[in-house]
Amino acid sequence: MKKLIYLKLVILSLIFQGCSGDSDTIEIIEKTDQSNVSENNSKSTNEFDRSSMLTFWADSIILPSMIGFENELNVFNEYVENFTANPNANNLTLLRDQWLTTYKNWQYVEMFDLGIAEEIYFKNRMNIFPANVQRIESNISNQEFNLDESANFAAQGFTALDYLLFGVEQEDDVILTKYSDTSSNYGDYLIQVTAKMQELTVLVKAQWEGDYRDSFVQSTENTATSSINMMLNDFVYYYEKGYRANKFGIPAGVFSGGPLPNTIEAYHGEIYSKILSLEATNAIENFFNGVAYNDPETLGPSIKDYLDFVESDTAEKLSERINEKLQGGRIKINELNTSFIKQIEENNTLMLLTYDAIQSAVILFKVDMLQKLNVSVDYADADGD
Amino acid sequence: MLRSYLNNSKIHPAPLAVFRILFGSMMLIALIRFWVNGWIHTLYIEPEFHFKYYGFSWVTDFGNYTYLLYLICIIAALGIILGYRYRLSIFLFFLLFTYTELIDKTTYLNHYYFTSCIAFLLCFLPAAHYFSLDALKKKKTIEAIPSWMIDGIKLFLCIVYFYAGIAKINSDWLIEAQPLSIWLTSKYDIPLIGELLEYKWIHYTASWSGMLYDVFIPFFLLYPKTRKIAFLFVFLFHIMTKIFFPSIGMFPFIMIFGATIFFDVKWHKNILGHLHDLGVKLTQKFDFLKSKLTSKKTIVLFEPKKHVLPIFITFFFIQLLLPFRYFAYPGELFWNEQGYRFSWRVMLIEKKGYTTFKIKDSVSQRTFYVDNTDFLTPFQERQMSFQPDFILEYAHYLADHFENQGHQNIQVFTDSFVALNGRPSQQFIDPNTDLSKEIESFKHKKWVLPLEDEIYGL
Numbered sequence: 001m002k003k004l005i006y007l008k009l010v011i012l013s014l015i016f017q018g019c020s021g022d023s024d025t026i027e028i029i030e031k032t033d034q035s036n037v038s039e040n041n042s043k044s045t046n047e048f049d050r051s052s053m054l055t056f057w058a059d060s061i062i063l064p065s066m067i068g069f070e071n072e073l074n075v076f077n078e079y080v081e082n083f084t085a086n087p088n089a090n091n092l093t094l095l096r097d098q099w100l101t102t103y104k105n106w107q108y109v110e111m112f113d114l115g116i117a118e119e120i121y122f123k124n125r126m127n128i129f130p131a132n133v134q135r136i137e138s139n140i141s142n143q144e145f146n147l148d149e150s151a152n153f154a155a156q157g158f159t160a161l162d163y164l165l166f167g168v169e170q171e172d173d174v175i176l177t178k179y180s181d182t183s184s185n186y187g188d189y190l191i192q193v194t195a196k197m198q199e200l201t202v203l204v205k206a207q208w209e210g211d212y213r214d215s216f217v218q219s220t221e222n223t224a225t226s227s228i229n230m231m232l233n234d235f236v237y238y239y240e241k242g243y244r245a246n247k248f249g250i251p252a253g254v255f256s257g258g259p260l261p262n263t264i265e266a267y268h269g270e271i272y273s274k275i276l277s278l279e280a281t282n283a284i285e286n287f288f289n290g291v292a293y294n295d296p297e298t299l300g301p302s303i304k305d306y307l308d309f310v311e312s313d314t315a316e317k318l319s320e321r322i323n324e325k326l327q328g329g330r331i332k333i334n335e336l337n338t339s340f341i342k343q344i345e346e347n348n349t350l351m352l353l354t355y356d357a358i359q360s361a362v363i364l365f366k367v368d369m370l371q372k373l374n375v376s377v378d379y380a381d382a383d384g385d
Numbered sequence: 386m387l388r389s390y391l392n393n394s395k396i397h398p399a400p401l402a403v404f405r406i407l408f409g410s411m412m413l414i415a416l417i418r419f420w421v422n423g424w425i426h427t428l429y430i431e432p433e434f435h436f437k438y439y440g441f442s443w444v445t446d447f448g449n450y451t452y453l454l455y456l457i458c459i460i461a462a463l464g465i466i467l468g469y470r471y472r473l474s475i476f477l478f479f480l481l482f483t484y485t486e487l488i489d490k491t492t493y494l495n496h497y498y499f500t501s502c503i504a505f506l507l508c509f510l511p512a513a514h515y516f517s518l519d520a521l522k523k524k525k526t527i528e529a530i531p532s533w534m535i536d537g538i539k540l541f542l543c544i545v546y547f548y549a550g551i552a553k554i555n556s557d558w559l560i561e562a563q564p565l566s567i568w569l570t571s572k573y574d575i576p577l578i579g580e581l582l583e584y585k586w587i588h589y590t591a592s593w594s595g596m597l598y599d600v601f602i603p604f605f606l607l608y609p610k611t612r613k614i615a616f617l618f619v620f621l622f623h624i625m626t627k628i629f630f631p632s633i634g635m636f637p638f639i640m641i642f643g644a645t646i647f648f649d650v651k652w653h654k655n656i657l658g659h660l661h662d663l664g665v666k667l668t669q670k671f672d673f674l675k676s677k678l679t680s681k682k683t684i685v686l687f688e689p690k691k692h693v694l695p696i697f698i699t700f701f702f703i704q705l706l707l708p709f710r711y712f713a714y715p716g717e718l719f720w721n722e723q724g725y726r727f728s729w730r731v732m733l734i735e736k737k738g739y740t741t742f743k744i745k746d747s748v749s750q751r752t753f754y755v756d757n758t759d760f761l762t763p764f765q766e767r768q769m770s771f772q773p774d775f776i777l778e779y780a781h782y783l784a785d786h787f788e789n790q791g792h793q794n795i796q797v798f799t800d801s802f803v804a805l806n807g808r809p810s811q812q813f814i815d816p817n818t819d820l821s822k823e824i825e826s827f828k829h830k831k832w833v834l835p836l837e838d839e840i841y842g843l
Contacts, residue, residue, distance in 0.1 A: 048583075050573075221574035249754075257746075257753040310570060313585070318809070363739050363802045367810040371737040374571030383494060383634035 048309040049301065050220040054227050056290060056300030058213050064293035065108040065283075066205040072102040073198055080194045084187035087179035089172060096165050100272055103158050107279040108286075108293065111238035114216075114230060116207045122200055123242065124153050130263050131159035133167070140189045147196045156193050158266070164190050167268030222374070229375050232303070236365045239284060244358045247277045251344055252351040259351075261344040273340040274333065281330050288322065303369075310372050318368050325361035332357040391694065394532035398515040398687075399653035400646055401535055402468070405512035406660075407642040408503060409465030412478070415500075415635040416459050425451055428492050432762050434782055435489040436775050439825060444487040451488075454481055465507075468517020475512070479504035490775075491768045495731050496636040499545060503643075506541065506700070509693045510534050516657050521677055527687040534689070537697050538646050541704070543603035548708050548729040550599025555842030557719070557733075558596065562588035563806040564735030565595075572629055582629075598622055606647040619644045630732075714829050720805060720836035722772055723829065738771030738813060740801040742780060744787055745819075747794040754800075755783055771803045771813070773833045780820035797821040811837055 076098045083091040110123050117123065125147075132154035139145040139155055147156050154160075168186065169175045178186050207213070219227040245255070246265065253259035266272040286293070290302025304319040311317055332354040337343035344351050419425065429435075429446045437444065447454065458481045464474025483501045486492070511534070513519045514527045557563045566588040573579045581587055598618065605615035623637035645652075661678070668674040711724030718725060719734045742755040757766045760782070769775040780797040787795055801814040811834075814820075818832035 222571050223574075226574075253753075255754050255756065257751040316809075321809075363810055367737045367739045367802055367804045371567065371735060371804045372807065374567050374735075383636075384630070384632045 048306060050228060050306075051217060053290075053301035053306060054217045054220065054231075056292075056302075057231065057287075058208060058216055060292040060294075060298070060300055061287060061290075062112050063205070063208040063213070065105075065112075066201070066208055068293065069102070069105040069109045070198075070201050070205055072098070072105045073194075073201055076102045077194050077198060080190055084179065084191060087176050087187070089176065092165070092172065092176060096269075099158075099161055099165055100269075100275070103266065103272070103276060104279045106158060107276060108283040110242055110280075111235055111283065111287065113234050113238070115212050117204045120200060120203065121150070121153065122204050125200060126157040126197060127159060127265075128154050128157065129159040129162075129246070129265055130267055131155065131163045131167075133163055136160055136163055136189070140185050143185060143188075147192065156196055158197075160193050161190070162266045162268045164193070165268075166270070232370070232373065232375050235284075235287060235303070236362075236370070239365060240362050243277075243280055243284065244355070244362060247273070247280065248351065248355045248358060251340060252348055252355050254352070254355055259344045259348050261341045264340040264344075267341070270341055271338045274336055274338050277333055278330070281326070281333065285323070285326050285330075288319075288326070307369060307372060318364065318372060322361060322364050322369070325357070325364060329354070329358040329361065391531070391533055395529040396532045396535055397650045397654070398511065398527055398530045399650055399657055400648070401510060401512045401530065401538075402516040403653045403656055404535075404538060404643070404646050405468065405471075405507065405517075406466055407645065408507070408639075409462050411635060411639050411642060412482075412500070413459065413462040413466065415639075416455060416462060418635065420452075420455055420459075425455055427762070428764070429485065429488050432489065432491075432765055434760055434765075434779075436491050436765065436769070436778055438487055438490050439774075439827070441487045444484065446488045451485070454485060458482055458485070468513035468519050471513030471517060471519050472508075475504060475507050479508055489765075491765045493726060494636075495729060496634075496639065498727055499636075500639070502541065502700075502704075503538070506537060506697070509690075509696060510537075511687055511689075514687060516660075520682065521680075524680065524682050525685050526682040528684055530687050531689055533694070533697070535646065537701075539607070540701060542643060542646070543607070544701075544704050545729050546599050546603045549731050550596055550601070551843050552708075552728070552730045552733060553592070553596035553599060555733075555840055557806045557840050557842075558592050559842070561806065562592045564733070565592050567735050567807055569629065575628065606644060609649070612647060616644060616647070716829075716833070717836040717840055719840060720803075721830065721833045722774075734806060736771040736803060736805050737810075738767075738769075738801065738803040739810075740770040740776055740799055740803075740813070742783055743798040743800065744783065744792070745796040745798060746792060747796050760786075770801070773814070773830050774825065776801065776814060777820055777823055777825055777830070780823075781825075784821035795821060805836065808838060 076095075079091070079095045079098045083095045106127060110127060113123050135152065135155040139152070145152060145155075164186065165175075168178055178184055179190075216227045219225075222229065249255060251260055251264045261267075264273045265276055285291075286296075288302060289304050290300045292298040292300060304323075307319045307322075308317055311319075332350075336350060336354060337346070340351070429451050430448060435446065458478060461474045461478035461481065464470055465478060479501065482497075482504060486497050486501065511527065511530055514525075514530075516526075520526050553559070558565075562585070566585070569582040569588055569591060572582050575582065602615060602618060602622075605611040606619070608615075620641055623641050626633060627637040664678055665675060668678055708724075708728035708730075711718045711728070714721065714723040716723070741757065743752050744755060745752045757769075761769060761779070769779055776799060780799070784795050784797050796819040798816055798819060799814045800816060801812065802810045803813040804810040813834060815832045815834055820832070823830075823832060
């Protein structure tokens with residue numbers, strides 16, 4: 001069994017070298033028996049194949065999630081065209097449904113803030129919340145705006161769409177009137193925001209189909225700028241900031257002394273923040289455990305495996321404790337009201353407890369995991385002794 | 386016997402001159418390297434808040450003038466190498482180098498402390514009475530100094546090694562091979578040997594040999610018959626540490642060159658002879674300089690100043706006792722770090738922490754968490770998160786900051802978790818202690834929760 005796995009790893013890496021970028025034809029190792037893997041690790045102390053972990057991340061998680069997201073975004077764009085051409089109730093519902101689907105897909109993409117994504121502030125331009133409503137309205141009425149300006153980051157992306165589809169007016173029929181009135185330019189702004197999201201997504205996806213992917217996979221060393229360290233830092237940062245703070249901590253008032261319900265994700269849609277945060281929970285668990293994006297049954301080399309390898313002689317595995325904490329967070333989220341606004345207004349304690357449950361994994365990630373893997377959390381450069 | 390040794394035993398000053406030149410050169414390179422790496426800015430100028438040593442809160446950075454401090458330090462290092470206005474040079478160097486170290490304890494390193502100690506001793510030694518520009522200028526030289534002056538430096542090097550060695554006699558280092566297990570495993574990317582570094586037996590070999598090296602190397606360096614082989618070990622050991630841990634900077638080279646002080650006088654005279662020939666060659670075209678170099682010098686008797694010996698004795702008395710001050714504190718030294726610094730405890734612990742601060746208005750009961758990145762550099766945040774004195778100082782800083790912002794009745798609580806040498810993380814600071822009410826002192830910090838494990842040994 002052990003040999004078979006290695007054989008598969010070799011074949012796998014050959015396949016990847018042969019057809020990098022073509023995600024559909026990629027085969028993935030199936031870890032049918034988890035215990036087998038850990039047994040295998042404890043026997044051989046220096047056999048963790050970091051390159052195959054990076055390959056799995058790039059080819060089976062990151063790129064497929066980008067492609068999946070891009071596809072949904074393209075469908076959304078079609079619906080936008082439909083809707084702006086015929087702003088009726090039916091088209092609005094279709095558009096909103098597709099917005100949610102696309103937004104859910106986005107939750108799998110946000111944590112990969114690497115390379116070009118970081119350079120172009122991808123995550124900030126796709127999903128910074130709360131939206132800057134004043135800015136959006138002034139952009140729409142002035143007709144003179146440049147979405148590439150940082151001042152407009154909070155006036156585009158999913159949060160701008162959230163406002164445009166749910167928030168411009170209270171009642172749906174009034175919203176429809178706004179879009180029917182072509183002189184009001186709401187439709188035009190919707191089109192432009194969507195086009196910008198497509199443009200940015202294409203840029204980021206393209207890097208994972210090109211040379212960047214190859215150098216990412218090859219960079220197995222342990223330096224501040226190597227792939228493993230950058231990815232782990234990004235993952236932990238996403239968990240702490242994008243997930244814990246943005247989705248729960250800030251709205252619950254952890255950092256401000258009082259709750260701020262208007263800072264939830266998808267504020268204007270109101271009932272979607274729970275769905276979106278559960279989706280983000282999936283994305284986090286899947287990445288940690290090495291679940292392929294296109295097939296939940298398929299597991300590949302992961303952070304969990306890496307930790308188990310380093311802890312081959314430890315009985316109580318850190319990876320198990322992390323998974324327990326992630327589960328604990330999920331259970332708490334499930335207890336929340338579908339509308340986070342209602343939850344915060346009616347019983348913020350539950351929101352704070354959810355935050356605490358999520359927070360407990362931050363410690364395991366930032367302290368225990370980064371110590372075990374000896375990854376530095378910052379790029380501070382100084383001597384040590 | 387001791388009295389006759391202190392009064393009558395004499396040695397040629399060549400080893401001291403060589404030591405002066407090597408030390409000055411190392412410092413020159415180290416200072417320039419520090420500057421070129423941009424650390425003057427990132428470590429001293431950039432942070433808006435500095436962590437201070439107890440009693441030294443008056444030390445401040447001078448903004449961009451900090452560069453001037455380093456410039457003077459560099460010139461002083463040149464003065465040390467050349468033996469030009471040596472007393473002034475070494476005194477300035479000691480003062481300014483130590484001052485920059487006192488600006489922020491985040492940057493504390495044993496080898497900076499080592500440097501300050503050596504510079505301090507050199508302030509009182511006749512290191513430029515022989516083979517120096519000062520000697521040339523005065524046309525005077527000396528041929529003998531008290532043995533204890535050179536033996537003092539040897540003793541200091543021995544203390545550093547020996548104390549570093551006995552500090553490794555503990556269960557984490559010898560039985561768990563920690564923290565080397567963590568550190569070496571992560572060096573899998575070193576060419577050729579990287580793969581080996583993931584083996585457990587390598588971690589144990591490295592731990593045990595590191596301990597044995599530190600404990601015994603002083604004796605093998607002192608004993609003439611084993612000196613050569615011991616120096617080879619010094620060389621190999623420090624080169625290895627440089628390969629495994631590139632971030633230890635200049636330290637390996639300082640120790641390798643420093644260990645030459647153990648060699649006998651003949652070796653040092655030989656080195657200086659070569660240096661002299663080189664000097665003559667270089668000044669060939671300038672008769673004026675050459676004649677100065679080759680001119681006859683009067684040999685004078687060296688009389689040590691009366692105050693030097695008592696200063697040395699006091700210095701070594703402190704050196705021998707200071708590392709044991711941790712006995713005065715309850716709890717685990719590696720965990721609460723009370724008495725950890727200034728004790729030659731090198732590479733003993735791998736600590737990672739996560740410490741956030743909760744500001745509470747004790748009247749309205751409203752609380753909020755502080756974003757550490759608003760106040761600290763990433764390097765400061767990392768160091769702060771697992772060292773109690775840093776946490777306390779920062780808590781006070783935060784209390785002042787938010788009080789100045791108009792908040793009243795402020796209390797500061799922490800959520801602090803630390804992992805030590807691969808153990809699972811555990812709560813570090815009592816979350817119910819209002820740190821704004823706690824005062825920094827040398828007393829035991831009761832609000833540090835005890836380590837839920839035992840480390841045996843020294």
